[in-house]
Amino acid sequence: MNNGTTAAPLLAVRGVTLQYKTKDHLVTATYRVDFDVQRSDRFILLGPSGCGKSTLLKAVGGYMKPIEGEIRLKGEAVTRPGPDRMMVFQEFDQLLPWRTVKENVMFPLRATGRLPRKVALEKAMEYIAKVNLTGFADNYPHTLSGGMKQRVAIARGMAMEPDILLMDEPFAALDALTRRKMQDELLSLWEGTRFTVLFVTHSIPEAIKIGSRILLLSPHPGQVKAELDSLPVDASASAISALEQRIHSMLFADAIEETTTTEKVTA
Template identity: 60%
Template sequence: MSTSTPLQPLLQVQKVTLEYQTTQHIVRATHEVSFEVDPGDRFVLLGPSGCGKSTLLKAVAGFIRPREGQIVLDGQLVHEPGPDRVVVFQEFDQLLPWKTVKQNVMFSLLASRTLGKREAEQRALHYLDKVGLSKFVDAYPHTLSGGMKARVAIARALAMQPKILLMDEPFAALDALTRRKMQEELLQLWDEVKFTLLFVTHSIEEALVVGNRILLLSPHPGRVRAEINSHAFDLHSQQGAAFQQTARRIHRLLFEEGAVEVPAAENEPAAPVSSHPQKRIA
């Protein structure tokens, strides 16, 4: 009788403490945070402002070195930025205004010498088609809406074919309708490409929609409160009783000191919660 090989985590964050210097003193952003991301996960870091979630993302990207602990990606210690991790930030003005949409997507491929010009163009066109911008490849950023700029940024990131895509509140600057549309398109894109995603947000609803696993971080400094398996929810679940109940439970776990779990009400199945983030949840 054959046994399946256990899935090996792609990303391991091991007791990571992060600090940064201000003009007056040293600030501790996170304290001994640990979690693992498996291949194909849509893993969300969720917490209030100041909990260190964006700082954690930057540490995974290699922009910040941990004060304590370590970050391991695909068996290699992270100590600097690399093309195996690509970040999509909240600000879409990061697009180069003098380059067309296609040239913006090609830029990273050419600058990193990942591909030659012809191959870079083919890959850029492929991912622009994936995000629905085939008709805008020769447009310039100033002619695009916020949602379209977001699509270009996502296409540019995926064109690098990173081991993990890092997104730091990528839709926070968009209006509510565009934000919902981008969440929907991101999930559709994931269904097609099956990339591994580490996603930062302070929105409980967005976390439940985008993520299949959610790590809850306490207010400053960020500590792990719990991990939630949220694969049961999607954009069409938001008005349902189970979705609303789980959102309330997350809010309690995030903001109420000493919060404990209470049994779910009858006919209101809740997403499983673990206070041990390293433990896999069924």
């Protein structure tokens, strides 16, 4: 893979500070985060819970405005949610329960007025076939398993052919076996179309397996700790575990100190 660091990035995040209000507090989720996503990147936002990675993804999605810095997609500032940044969420209830699988995938194509009904249907069926759910095209979401629902959500996101696909821990609520299968499927889908994806996870193995580039964030508030290249798909087990160790020590160096001190206090 050639990395086009010289080319203008597809997505540019520059000095983004994000804050949100809870009932009693003003919380700073991320502090001056910078990163660039190139076309066909599988860009991972990795960090422990509370590092603001999901908040960052929501900001890229246009659901939040940074109080400092800017987010640009193809040079245009992101101001509101839009179908050029399709999101895949973690929750299984992200499919519209009143529409069948087919209609769910078609819905954004039709709602944005992008395609006439017939073309939208063909496109939807094409992507449903890609996630191996052709036999379930007329099922309602409540009859599907969690993994199938996530596959529909991915098909729905991909069918829109967005500039960038935003995935917010899409496999976190799946069981371990299904999760592993979904990761493989996502990679083979990527091989087929080379879409750009921004993927949030807190699992280091998942980040290494899925990502081509990994951004490490530190917690409270999220700041960039490192931006690393991941390993090729056919990397050796020892290389993978070495990178895992390295990332782990970078991310959890502080956290381990914290737990040991608290243990001392309670002991």
